[in-house]
Amino acid sequence: MREPEFKIVDPRRRFLLWFVPPLAVFVAGLVVLLVSGHVTGPFKSVTVVRALFASKRDFFQDEQVKRILMARGYQVHVTPIGSRDLAEKPDLDSYHFVFPSGHVANEHVKARRAGKHVVPYRPFFTPVVLATFREYAEALVKAGVAKPHHGGDKPFYYTLNVNGFAELGKQRWKDIDPGLSNGNRVIAQSPDPCKAYSGATLVGFFATALGDVPPQTVEEAEKLALAVKPHIDAQGQAGEDMAPKYFVPEGRTHAVIAVIYEHQYIAYQLRQQNFDTERVLLYPTKQHQSTPELISFTPEGDRIGELMMNDPDLRQRAVELGFHSLGWNGETGTDFGGYIAGRGLPEPPAGEMGRVELPKAELFERMLDVVGDCG
Amino acid sequence: MRLLALVVLLVLTACTASTPPPVRLKMLASTELADLGPVLAELQRATGVELTVEHRGTVEASRSLDGFDLAWLSTTRFLRLRGTEPELAASIMTSPVVLGVRPGKRAVLGERPTWADVADRAALGQFHYGMADPRVSGGGMAALIGVATAAAGTGAPLRPEDVSCDRLQGFLTGRAFDVPDAVGEFARRSDVDGLVAHESELLSLNASGKLSEPLEIVYPRDGIVLSDYPLMLVEPEHRAAYDRVVEWLRSPAAQQMIADRTWRRPVESSVQRNEKLRADLGTALYFPDSTEVIDRLLLFHDRAGDGRQVVFVLDYSTSMRGPRLAGLREAFASLNGFDRFYVGETVTIVRFAGTVLEERSITVRGKEDLDALLAVVASDDLRDNTAIWAALDRALHLARGDTAVVLMTDGENNAGPSLDEFLRVGRGEVPVYPIRFGEASTAELDRVAQASGGRLVEAGAKSLLEAVREIRGCR
Secondary structure, three states: OOOOOOOOOOHHHHHHHHHHHHHHHHHHHHHHHHHHOOOHHHHOOOEEEEEEEOOOHHHHHOHHHHHHHHHOOEEEEEEEOOHHHHHHOOOHHHOOEEEOOOHHHHHHHHHHOOOOOOEEEOOEEEEEEEEEEHHHHHHHHHOOOEEEOOOOOOOOEEEEOHHHHHHHHHOEHHHHOOOOOOOOEOOOEOEOOOOOHHHHHHHHHHHHHHOOOOOOOHHHHHHHHHHHHHHHHOOEOOEOOOHHHHHOOOHHHHOOOEEEEHHHHHHHHHHOOOOOOOEEEEEEOEEEEEOOOEEEOOHHHHHHHHHHHHOHHHHHHHHHOOOEEEOOOOOEOOHHHHHHHHOOOOOOOOOOOEEOOOOOHHHHHHHHHHHHOOO | OHHHHHHHHHHHHHHHOOOOOOEEEEEEEEHHHHHHHHHHHHHHHHHOEEEEEEEEOHHHHOOOOOOOOEEEOOOOHHHHHHOOOOOEEEEOEEEEEEEEEOHHHHHHHOOOOOHHHHHHHHHOOOOOEEEEOOOOOHHHHHHHHHHHHHHHOOOOOOOHHHHOOOOOHHHHHOEEEEEOOHHHHHHHOOOOOEEEEEHHHHHHHHHHOOOOOOOEEEOOOOOEEEEOOEEEEOOHHHHHHHHHHHHHHOOHHHHHHHHHHHOOEEOOOOOOOOHHHHOOOOOEOOEOOOHHHHHHHHHHHHHOOOOEEEEEEEEOEHHHOOHHHHHHHHHHHHOOHHHOOOOOOEEEEEEEOOOEEEEEEEEOOOHHHHHHHHHHHOOOOOEOOOOHHHHHHHHHHHOOOEEEEEEEEOOOOOOOOOHHHHHHOOOOOOOEEEEEOOOOOHHHHHHHHHHHOOOOEEOOOOOHHHHHHHHOOOO
């Protein structure tokens, strides 16, 4: 028979037993917060900045961008909206800054803010491109309206003769290449030109192709718009932002040629383990570059604009997300080409060829109204 | 272990400390979205947004979003046609409108079928399908638009002129039912060969075990209509909650859940998909930008059925001998797909030369009736003279109800009454579609067409088959 045992607990040990785990939890939690960049959250006040965005919201919705901004003490609350709708929005003044995609909306916003705080920043640009799939690009090469931009078996970029492309518009894909079992007409699909900048740019591409010089009068603008209209109407009801759907496996079903921004494509390719060789870009011989302006209405907005122009982390992230960076004087940074090439993706032909000369803002707006029957 | 759990808990608390207060919103959703229950429960846990949902067919729902905070329909297209589309809409998932076929009936449609093949077999009475009511359901309407776009074959969105003639009758002949709940009806019946519906509805039905054998999914080669299920903000004041809901629904975890549980295709490209959600969809047909087109398609849909008649008045004068008669026979033999004579249609053939040589009416019940029609056209009984107006007069006497007359002639009238005498008598409402070739008089044929509400077709540049196809279904 064993003697009964009494367990004696040291009161100091008991205290430690209760105290150490919570302490450890606290320390561990702090470490996690520090590492994840949220440390400023609990300890430092965060300024919430409200902003309206068009297609460039991808940038501010990026997790790394959010973390970098949070580390600098800012959280940007993003409200997405099409560029043209943005410029018309009645409660524009209630935001700290806006970020429309193109010059017409930029000008509109600045005009509406006349006499108030309005500071523009141009941190980067990205060209508007026609995104397609290899077999369709090759069909256009066979039809004599596209050319591979660089060598190799599977080029990522092609140049497109928009005049020639417009002339193919009455034919169906299977007519120009019997290998394609697609009975739809040879057209590009874009978002609604009444609402979205990339949709408006497609109008610009056709306008440049069909008219020799930008129209100077309302009458000329309307006449040119009527010539462009059939090419835009050919798609029936326009879609929404084309980019997300272009990248899903049924992308071809959504649109075989979708108007998107180059940065969306570059960012997609850089996310892949192996580059996607099915998806390729067509660059119109006369390109159009979207230079979005961050237009600030308040000191908080100014601070975000300055960070976008100066902060090395943010600028590096912009390049990783596919944007071409711009300096304070509007000069193109060299970091984009270097970074892309370093990742093994050929540098796209952005900016190499001519530019689309869009008509003056008010004439171009009139053209959009005619083409899109904007109500 | 306990320590780790506590760390996780702490981190989670740190992350969710700013979770906004719970919100309850009223949402109008397409009928087929009733399967989203578990996803919405998870949404509420993750975002604090509770959605109380009322379900209606997409077409019906698109008539008014009044009284709702959000709407989640298969498409914004019907709203956009009315100009009442909310400013904000974000596509959450996609599903094509396709055809599910019982395995035993799959061979009837042939390999890699088109909508034209489906219309062809339906017209012959060899294939019966169900679909949702297009007056209510987005899936039903998408099917109607898809089939009509394929029938027009322009590769472009339907314009009002593309639907001026009704080329859907053959297809609609095969329709066993069109009710709001087409999936439920199909599951109850065993006498229907296929179902036109969203891919998600067909795959869910297959997975439900309600069918003895799963349906085979057919993606018609001439094109499908894709629904992209946008979530729309109806009441702008709920913007913050809406943004939260969209952000969560587009997150990889939610997209995965949608793909796994509801058989819809994710819009997030990184999500792993079930093999059944990887089938190639082929080409999407463009969506018309005109309410006139939609109204007209609904009209065709509503008046489909028995009792239609087409009368062919065919010139068998001796000048038709040789290639002209061969072309005529070939045209009849080659009418297929959307143009086939369909079950329930009455086809009357009046052969004439100097007098009426033969008249024959056949109401199509199956393939053998089509063979009988071909036998009439195969006749070698050619005679002298051309009594066009006497023959047309006879044809109009044979017209019963909803009838169109097709007059095919290669010569000038040289027997029987003159055109003026023919037109002096009132001719009622039956439209006449003259097809002119050879030496026939354009002026006279055009006068008859105009007077009757029909249209003259010149077969000069094209084959007789193309000419007949051009006016098939015109009334």
